[in-house]
Amino acid sequence: MQEYEAIIGIEIHVQLRTNTKLFCSCPAVYTDEVNTNVCPICQGFPGTLPVLNEQAVKLAVRAALALGCKVNSTATFSRKNYFYPDLPKGYQITTCEHPIGENGIINIDNRSIRIRQIHLEEDSGKLIHMKDESLVDLNRAGFPLIEIVTEPDIREPKEAYIYATKLREILRYIGVSNADMEKGELRCEPNISVHIKGEPFGTRREIKNLNSIKQVEEGIRYEIERQIYMLKKGKTIRRATLLWDEKSKITKEMRRKETEEDYRYFDEPDLPVLCIPHSLIKEQEKQIGELPDDRRDRMLKQYGLEKKDIDILVSRKALADYFEGVMKNSNNVKLTSGFILVELVGFLNERGIKFENNPISQDKLSEIICLMKDGIITRTVARNLLPRISERGSPKQLVKQLGLEKIEGEKELESIVKNILNKHPDEVSRYKEGKSGLFGFFVGEVMKTTRGKANPKVVGKLLKKIIG
Numbered sequence: 313m314q315e316y317e318a319i320i321g322i323e324i325h326v327q328l329r330t331n332t333k334l335f336c337s338c339p340a341v342y343t344d345e346v347n348t349n350v351c352p353i354c355q356g357f358p359g360t361l362p363v364l365n366e367q368a369v370k371l372a373v374r375a376a377l378a379l380g381c382k383v384n385s386t387a388t389f390s391r392k393n394y395f396y397p398d399l400p401k402g403y404q405i406t407t408c409e410h411p412i413g414e415n416g417i418i419n420i421d422n423r424s425i426r427i428r429q430i431h432l433e434e435d436s437g438k439l440i441h442m443k444d445e446s447l448v449d450l451n452r453a454g455f456p457l458i459e460i461v462t463e464p465d466i467r468e469p470k471e472a473y474i475y476a477t478k479l480r481e482i483l484r485y486i487g488v489s490n491a492d493m494e495k496g497e498l499r500c501e502p503n504i505s506v507h508i509k510g511e512p513f514g515t516r517r518e519i520k521n522l523n524s525i526k527q528v529e530e531g532i533r534y535e536i537e538r539q540i541y542m543l544k545k546g547k548t549i550r551r552a553t554l555l556w557d558e559k560s561k562i563t564k565e566m567r568r569k570e571t572e573e574d575y576r577y578f579d580e581p582d583l584p585v586l587c588i589p590h591s592l593i594k595e596q597e598k599q600i601g602e603l604p605d606d607r608r609d610r611m612l613k614q615y616g617l618e619k620k621d622i623d624i625l626v627s628r629k630a631l632a633d634y635f636e637g638v639m640k641n642s643n644n645v646k647l648t649s650g651f652i653l654v655e656l657v658g659f660l661n662e663r664g665i666k667f668e669n670n671p672i673s674q675d676k677l678s679e680i681i682c683l684m685k686d687g688i689i690t691r692t693v694a695r696n697l698l699p700r701i702s703e704r705g706s707p708k709q710l711v712k713q714l715g716l717e718k719i720e721g722e723k724e725l726e727s728i729v730k731n732i733l734n735k736h737p738d739e740v741s742r743y744k745e746g747k748s749g750l751f752g753f754f755v756g757e758v759m760k761t762t763r764g765k766a767n768p769k770v771v772g773k774l775l776k777k778i779i780g
């Protein structure tokens with residue numbers, strides 16, 4: 313049996329978060345009404361001249377530095393010529409031939425994926441396909457993009473998943489992009505080939521139209537199997553660009569791949585060579601801050617939480633910042649992380665609020681946690697307070713006003729427990745016959761009548777004492 317091996321390299325396009333487009337002053341907003349954020353430059357009128365957006369260069373340099381690239385002191389713009397209705401000029405301006413950064417690295421688990429280069433270029437417009445016709449929206453035309461190209465270092469579909477996830481995390485941390493794949497802010501195009509172990513690499517095929525990182529993994533897995541199947545049948549694999557079909561979960565051939573010569577690259581005559589001064593690089597280095605991997609290591613040591621909890625916290629900068637902010641006052645790792653990850657995240661999810669828009673301030677949350685820590689309120693009450701404290705005064709006052717202090721006195725609770733049991737004689741006898749699951753029902757009823765104020769531990773103890 314011959315053993316096959318897969319080789320994967322990934323090209324990722326990322327929209328940069330700038331106010332305006334790369335070569336004109338149109339707002340870089342693609343969600344507005346179609347063809348409203350356009351001007352003669354980004355519509356490709358003859359005689360117009362591009363003017364480079366400095367902020368885009370800064371963000372590209374920041375990304376290159378964060379990915380461990382060497383930043384070149386000059387970059388050159390070229391024209392990549394091709395015809396497509398969403399590209400009014402007939403060429404794309406790109407620095408792909410003389411990129412901004414080179415030779416970077418991303419570590420995934422115990423392996424390193426080399427980044428060949430990162431270059432700055434402009435986005436194309438968008439085609440909107442209708443039943444009998446296609447329309448062009450140029451709002452996106454001229455958006456600043458960076459393209460990040462890896463060496464063919466990835467071997468498994470899962471590694472591609474981890475790579476893309478890590479890359480997205482870094483880009484969001486350093487604030488260069490929202491990098492939301494569903495919105496097309498991050499587009500991931502893997503190249504895949506297969507060969508018999510020990511022999512030279514095979515011919516690669518590229519997959520486009522992958523709309524989530526999960527689909528990247530699925531698409532690669534499908535393509536590897538398909539190529540192995542073809543090779544086993546004695547077929548040759550030809551260079552091609554494939555489209556991922558999300559519904560049927562297969563790849564379909566879109567076009568035979570152009571070779572690089574087809575693009576007739578030449579230097580862009582309307583833009584000078586881009587010089588990247590040392591001061592700009594220094595300035596961007598300072599903007600990077602703590603990167604996710606370093607933060608994971610530090611937080612693991614500092615808080616002694618489980619790795620899986622640290623992973624969730626660090627995966628989103630806003631979440632990790634919030635946790636660390638709350639911790640300064642609450643000073644209780646277990647309560648703080650548990651409450652944020654379960655109760656607060658649950659509360660926000662129910663309302664469809666992104667963590668970045670969390671309405672509950674760090675001060676208020678640490679006050680709630682201190683109230684729990686000091687045994688003044690139960691976790692249930694704390695959870696129920698969340699919807700109310702975003703508008704009104706301090707949690708402490710609210711607890712007083714609404715009389716939400718924890719009930720712990722055994723005497724007081726005993727009469728409440730007895731009351732509940734008297735109300736549910738059927739359940740009690742079924743419980744005594746062995747339906748032990750009803751225990752939770754009784755606890756729940758006590759919680760309901762006390763509006764969550766009863767100390768669940770005491771309630772459990774009393775229930776056991778009374779009904780055995």
Ligand code: ADP
Binds near residue numbers: 321461513514572
């Ligand atoms: P081109 O010059 O045609 O643009 P590149 O050499 O730039 O091709 O490679 C584009 C992408 O394909 C890179 O991410 C690279 O790592 C990947 N790649 C190159 N060779 C292979 C291969 N044999 N199998 C899979 N991916 C490959």
Ligand code: ZN
Binds near residue numbers: 333354
């Ligand atoms: Zn414009």
Ligand code: MG
């Ligand atoms: Mg290339």
